């Protein structure tokens with residue numbers, strides 16, 4: 618008896634069949650992940666590399682800076698500014714001047730060249746948004762940006778989709794904090810609902826759900 622009789626003829630092709638099959642499955646899996654889980658498709662988690670490795674965790678948690686030292690416009694304007702190199706140099710003229718990252722920073726500063734920070738959060742042009750309106754109504758940065766104070770590199774923590782915006786516009790009491798606490802990202806009230814309902818009245822908050830609120 619020979620092996621020819623023991624196994625059917627197609628058995629000789631088994632390695633090729635397995636190889637082609639595996640390649641197809643791998644290809645389809647990669648494609649699916651690429652398509653559905655890439656930052657472009659599902660923006661949560663988008664974390665671009667920045668030209669200078671600036672750490673919020675270090676500056677906020679360890680050095681103890683308030684968001685508004687750098688994002689000084691956030692309470693007064695729709696747009697929240699990114700600080701200029703001038704702001705950084707207030708400290709880095711003298712702090713860590715031998716570090717390669719601070720040398721790069723100083724070079725930008727000396728050449729009067731703005732740093733090309735990569736934008737992380739971005740709404741489509743047809744959506745109107747306003748920072749001051751939120752921050753001054755007791756909506757903390759953490760509700761929309763996550764715990765930036767713990768991020769070494771900033772990433773998008775929330776979907777920023779229409780459904781997500783509306784969830785809060787319908788029931789803002791679930792999120793409102795005292796205005797003094799909006800940049801204290803670790804603040805957590807004992808009874809959010811009770812506090813929220815109180816603040817909603819005190820601040821006279823009533824975010825609209827009409828299309829024209831966000832699409833003007």
Ligand code: HEC
Pocket residue numbers: 667671673676677682683684685686687688699700734735736737738739758759762765766770771800802
């Ligand atoms: C020392 C200055 C400084 C402080 C303090 C600071 N930031 Fe920033 N922030 C920056 C710089 C510079 C960038 C741009 C680079 C980056 O994205 O990391 C930035 C980027 C961001 C972004 C992303 C913006 C985008 O591109 O979409 C958010 C959100 C943000 N900061 C929130 C905060 C919050 C919340 C706090 C307070 C807890 C804070 N920042 C404190 C300097 C600062």
Ligand code: HEC
Pocket residue numbers: 669670671672675676680682687700702704705706707708709712713716717718719722
């Ligand atoms: C209020 C003072 C202050 C300001 C303003 C400030 N920093 Fe810093 N930065 C510090 C301190 C303190 C450290 C930690 C130094 C250490 O590790 O000893 C630091 C560390 C750093 C480091 C890490 C350096 C290394 O190699 O360890 C980078 C990068 C940096 N800062 C960038 C920036 C940028 C960019 C800005 C402006 C957006 C900025 N800083 C604004 C105080 C400041």
Ligand code: HEC
Pocket residue numbers: 684685688691695696697698699738739740741746748751752756757758759760761762777799800
């Ligand atoms: C209600 C949600 C919300 C709150 C609260 C909020 N942000 Fe934002 N933030 C956004 C959105 C949405 C964008 C993107 C805006 C765009 O693309 O037009 C953004 C963008 C930014 C940017 C990039 C510059 C810009 O304006 O596009 C910075 C910096 C920033 N936020 C900082 C902060 C800080 C600091 C706080 C708290 C003091 C805060 N944000 C509170 C939703 C919020």
Ligand code: HEC
Pocket residue numbers: 740744745746747750751754756760761777778781782783785786789792821822823824825830831
């Ligand atoms: C966590 C709660 C919360 C989230 C999330 C939120 N909002 Fe709001 N929004 C508010 C509150 C509170 C107000 C203030 C309402 C008032 O003053 O009566 C407001 C007001 C507004 C206004 C009116 C501003 C003005 O100038 O009158 C716009 C526009 C707006 N939000 C857009 C958005 C968009 C777009 C998003 C999503 C990207 C969003 N909001 C997400 C709570 C939220």
Ligand code: HEC
Pocket residue numbers: 740741744777778779780782783786825826827828829830831832
């Ligand atoms: C609280 C703010 C807010 C309100 C109110 C709002 N939208 Fe939007 N809308 C957004 C945001 C943010 C986006 C972009 C993100 C997204 O596509 O989910 C958007 C996107 C859209 C889009 C594009 C959807 C897509 O998939 O490309 C349409 C269409 C739209 N809105 C229609 C409406 C209509 C109609 C209403 C009133 C019934 C309305 N919106 C009310 C915030 C809002």
